[in-house]
Amino acid sequence: MEKILIVDDDEGLVHFLSRFFARQEFDVRSCHSGTAALELVTADSFDLILLDYKMPGRNGLDLLREIRKLQVKTPVIMMTAYGTMDTAIEAMKLGAYDYLLKPFDRNDLDRLVKDALEVNRLMKEVVSFSPAGAGTPPDPRGAVKIIGRHKRMQEVYKLIGQVAAKDVTILITGDSGTGKELVARAIYHHSSRKEKPFLAVNCAAIPETLFESELFGHERGAFTGADRTHIGKFERCHGGTLFLDEISEMPLSTQAKLLRVLQHGEFERVGGSQTIKVDARIIAATNKNLEKEVQQNRFREDLYWRLQIISIHLPRLRDRAEDIPALVDYFVNRFSAEYQTPIRRIEAAALTRLQSHSWPGNVRELENTIRRAVLLSSGDVILEEHLRFDAACQGSPAGATGDDLWDRIERKLDELVPDLLQMCAERMHEGIIDALEKKLLSKVLAQCGYNQVKAAKFLGISRNTLRHRMKKFDLLPPSD
Template sequence: MKSIWIVDDDQAIRWVLDKALQRAGMTPTCFERARDVLDALEQDRPDVLVTDIRMPDISGIDLLKSIKQRATDLPVIVMTAYTDLDSTVTAFHEGAFDYLVKPFDVNEAVALIERACEHGRLQAGQAPAEVIAPPVATADYDKMMTQSSSRQMQEIFRAIGRLAPSKVTVLITGESGTGKELIARAVHKHGTRASKPFVALNAAAIPRDLLEAELFGHERGSFTGASAQRRGRFEEANGGTLFLDEIGDMPLELQTRLLRVLAEGNFYRIGGAQPVNVDVRIIAATHQPLEVRVEQGAFREDLFHRLNVIRLRVPPLRERKEDIGQLASHFLKVAANSLGVPPKQLSTEALAVLQQFDFPGNVRQLENFCHWLTVMSPAQRIDKNDLPPELMASLSFSSEPGRGGEAPTLTSGSLTGTAEAGSAYPSQQPVYTPATPQAVAFTGDDQQNWLDKLEQEVRQRLQANERDIMDHLTREFERIVLTTTLENCRGRRIDAAARLGIGRNTVTRKLKELGIEHI
C-alpha cells in the first residue's frame, strides 16, 4: 500500500486527510511537528510527503530543503492557507512536486497525492538530474500583490514557479490595468535570467515609423538624424528578457521581422550589413484577442503560434473580488508612504461597497481610488460616505426599483473628473452607457416569438410599399444588438466583440456606420 506522511500542526487537516487517504486505500501517517518527520526519515521514508508551510517549529520550506538533501526523489506536496508568490515559487525551486492551497477539495487532494505516488514510482531507481535553482527574487513588486485569495491568481503563481526557470516564450493576456507587465517582471525575476536586463517596449505607445529603430537599432547615417549608431531593445535585452507590451498593435511588416528574429536569433540594424546575434527571452502581452486579429488579417498566424507557447490570462478585478480588501490595504499604505502620512484603513461598510463595484479600470483604478482616499478622506478610518462619488452612485443605481440588483453601469461623466464643479475624482477612462435604442415597431402579444414578430414587421413594410426593407431592418437589428451588448459589457468594445463573435474593428466600424459616436 502507498505510504503517505502528513505534516501539519492543524489537527483538523490531519484528520480529514487521514480519513480520505484510508478510504482511497493508502496508508497515512500524521505528524504534528516537522522535527518529528526528520527523525522518522532516519528509519523509514514514505511514497509521498504532504507538508504545511507555516508550522511552529520548522517551516514547510525549510523541511522541504532538508528532505531534498536526504531524499531527492521523494515527492513533496506543499500546502498552505497563506498563498503568496514568493513562497509558491520558492517551493517549486526547492523541488516541491506541487502546491495545494487551503481550503482544498478532498477528492482533488487525494488525486494529487496519487499523481505524486505515480511520479515517485517512475523516478525510483533513476539517478536524479542536477537541478540548479535560480535565486528567488526578494524585490517588492510594488503594485502587484504577491498574495492573493483568488484561485485564478494562485494558478498564475503556480505557473510562474514552473515556467520561470526555462526560456520558453510567454504570452500574457488580460484587460488594461490588470498588471500584465508586473506578471512579466515576476517571470523574469524568478528565472535564471534575473541578473540580466529586463527591457520593456510598448508597441502601441511608439509611432509606427520609429518602432523598427526602437526594436532593432540603427547604424550611423542610415537615415536623416541618425548621427550615431544606436542599439535597439533586442540588444539591450541580450541575455535577459524583452517584454513586448500590446503586441497586437505591432504593424504587420514589423511582425515579419520579429518572427525572423525569434526563429533565427539574429537581425540587422537599420542600415546595417552585419547580423547581430542575441539571446533574448520574449514575453509578450496584449489586451486584444489575437485569434480575432489573425482572422482579420491584422496579425500573422505564424507569429501568433510562435508567441502562444505558454499563455497566462490575468483575470480582471471583477473576477477576483476577494482580493479587493488586500489590494486596497496595500495601495493605501503605498499612498500614505508617498505622502508621508499614516496609512488609512477601510471600514467594513466601505470595503463592502468597493466589492460591489465592477472596476472597469481594474487594479489600476483601485490604486487611483486609494490615492484619492488618502488625500480626500478626513479621518483615518474610511467610512462608506468617504468613498469617491461614483462608487456611491453605482451603489444607488444598483438598488433602484426594477434593476433587480444587477451590477451598476456608470455614465461617462462619473469617471472623468468633470461631472460636478469643485469635485476631485480619481483619474480613469470613461465608461460608456449607451442610450436606449429605438425599438422596431413590433405588434401582437408581447409573449409571441420574436421571429413571428419579425415576420409581421416585414409583412407590414411590404404592404406599405416600403423600399430597402433589408437595409432598414438590418440597421435596426445591428443597432439593438451592438448597443445592448455594449451596455452589458460596460462599454468595453473588446469584450463586446468577443461576446458577439466578431472583431473589435468590426464593432468600431459598425458603430460609425450607425452613427453611434458618443463612446
C-alpha cells in the same frame, strides 16, 4: 529620492549636470576620476550613472567593466565626444544602457535619463507572488506583490513558478489593468536572467515609422535625421528579458523581423547589412484576442503560435471579487507608507461600495481609487466620501471632478509629448498640430454619431467652423 552619479573630468560639465539634476530634485553625486568613482560605487548604490568615455588614466570603458561587477542593474549612460560606431557598440556590449554625444541637447538628455531611471525601477523593484495566500504589505525598500487567493490567481502563481526558470517565450493575456506587466516582472525576478537587463516596450506608444528602429536600432544615415548609430532594445537587452506590451499593435512588417529573432536569434539594424546575434528572452502581453487578430489578417499566424508556447491569462477583477478586501488592505498599507499618512483602516460602508463596483479598469482602477482615498483622507480612516472612481472607466464623468479629469489628461499628454517631439525632430511628420486636430475631430465625430450640432457643442466651436474643419481634413460621415 533617486541618486545619480556623474563621472567626468570636465568640471564645467559636471557643474552644469549637477545643477540640471538638482533642479529636478535628484540626489546628485559627482567625481572627476575613475578611482574616485569606484570608491563611491563601492560604498553606495546609485539609480543611474553618467560616465565620461575619455578620462585621464582609466578610461570610461575600463571603468564600466568595474562598475558592472559592483552594481549589475544600475543603468550607465556613456558620455563621449568621440561618437564612433565602435565606441557605441563596445559600450553596449559591456552593459551600458545608452550613450550621449557631446555636446548634447537638454531634451535628449532629459528623455534618456527618465527612460534609464524607469528601467532601473523595473529591474530593482522586485515583484513577488504568494501562492499560499494574499501576502503581506510590501517591503519598505520597494518590493511589490501580486495579490489574490482566488483559484484562478492560484493557477497564475503555479504557472509563474513552473516557467520562470525555464528559458521559454511567454504570452500574457488579459484585460487592461489586470496586472500583465507585474506578472512579466515576477517571471523576470524569478528567472536565471534576473541579474541581466529587463526592458519594457509599449508597442501601442511607438509610431509605426519608428518601430523597427526602436527594437532593432539603425545605422547612421539610414533615414533623414539618423545622425548617429542607434542601438535598439534587442541589443540593449542581450542576455536579459524584453517585455513587449500590447504586442497586437506591432506592425506586420516588424512582426516578420521579430519572428526571425525568435527563430534564429539574429537581425540587422535599419540601414545595415551586418547580422547581429542576440540572446534575449521574450515576454509578450496583449489585451486583445490574438486568434481573432490572426483571422482578420492583423497579426501573423506563425508569430502567434511562436508566442503561444506558454500562455498565462489574467482574470478580470470582477471575476475574482473575493480578492477585493485583500487588495484594498494591501494598497492602503502601501500608500499609507508611501505618503506617510496614518491610515489604519477603511470603514465598512466604503469597503461595501468598493465590493459592489464593477471595476471596468480592473486592479489598476482599484489601485488609483485607493491612492486617491489615502491622499484625500484627513484622519486615520478611509470613508465612503473619500472614494473617487476613474472617470475614463465609467463611461461618464460621474464620481470625478474637473480637476481629476484634467490631471488625467495632463498625465496622458506627458506620455505622448516626447513621441511627438521625436517625430518633429526626425522630420517623420509634417504639420503635427493639424495631425492632432484631425485625430481629435474624427474621434469626437464618431462618438457623436456624426451629429454635427452635438459635435460642435462638445468641441466648443460653431457648426460652420466644424464644417470647415471637416472639409479641410476630408472627414466625411460613413456611408450607410
